[in-house]
Amino acid sequence: MLRVAARPPRPLPTLADAYADRAPDGPDPLAARVRKVAAGTGAPEERVAASVAHLGLAARLAAVALGCAALHGAVPDLAPGLLRWDPEATAPDDLWLTDVRPRPADLIGEVLLEGHLLPLARVLAARHRLAPGLLRGNAASAVAGAAGQLDRWARDRGRPDVARRTATAAERLFAHPYLSGTGTFTGPAFRRRSCCLYYRVPAGGVCGDCCFTRPPRSSPRAPSG
Known part of the structure; x- marks a missing residue:
């Protein structure tokens, strides 16, 4: 769910604020989310919490x-300045779109990847020593996960039109240079070439699309892809 309101019920930063460089003593919603994830997961390193926060x-x-x-054949303009974000909340209470501006579905790469996942990755890579390949893999995993959920929803409800639009949008995203080469995407199935580091969270294990089949034992660092 995406909540729509010109004015959310309380003051919230925008995702443009989250992606911006800022003075150390200024409000920092992205740092707040990383701290929240670290506290909730018991992540042993800040970079692990940052990767998990990024993937979420x-x-x-x-x-x-x-x-x-998939459902409407169009995407909303999700410009970071239009999206208010509560870094202390989880879905569906974290995002508020302040103005609805439909855009053609074939611009989904521009809206999602160039508008959000690229600038988000740049900030986290600079702050937390996260490898670009790891962050690209996280982005690809997020896209594949959403596509898989939508495909199952469409098939369970006899909506082949939604399944087709899901496949088209996902294929368009994986053809984008940012996601190209991040893994093997076939249908909604995906196997990434990097690891999000979730295995380093206590009792975390490996994700279903991870490049590892079991948690590594010896090296604290996962391949970056």
């Missing part, structure tokens, strides 16, 4: 963009 926000944004493309 990427999945949230991918679900919104792909869901609209």
Whole structure:
């Protein structure tokens, strides 16, 4: 769900604020989310919490963009300045779109990848020493996960039109240079070439699309893809 309101019920930063460079003593919604994830997961390193936080926000944004493309054949303008974000909340209470401006579904790469996942990755890579390949893999995993959920929803409800639009939007995203080469995407199935580091969270294990089949034992660092 994406909430729509010109004025959310309380003051919230925009995602443009989250992606911006800022003074150390200024409000920092992205740092707040990383701290929240670290506290909630017990992540042993800040970079692990940052990767998990990145994957969660990427999945949230991918679900919104792909869901609209699949169900309505269009995507909303999700310009970071239009999206208010509560870094202390989780879906569906974290994102508020302040103005609805439909855009053609074939612009989903511009809206999702260039508008959000690229600038988000740049900030997190600079702050937390996260490899670009890891962050690209997180973005790809988020897109594939959203596509898989939509495909199952469409097939369970006899909506082949939604399944087709889901596949078209996902294929368009995986053809984008940012996601190209991040893994093997066949249908809604995906196997990434990097690891999000979730296995380093206590009792975390590996994700279903991870490049590992079991948690690594010896090296604290996962391949970056």
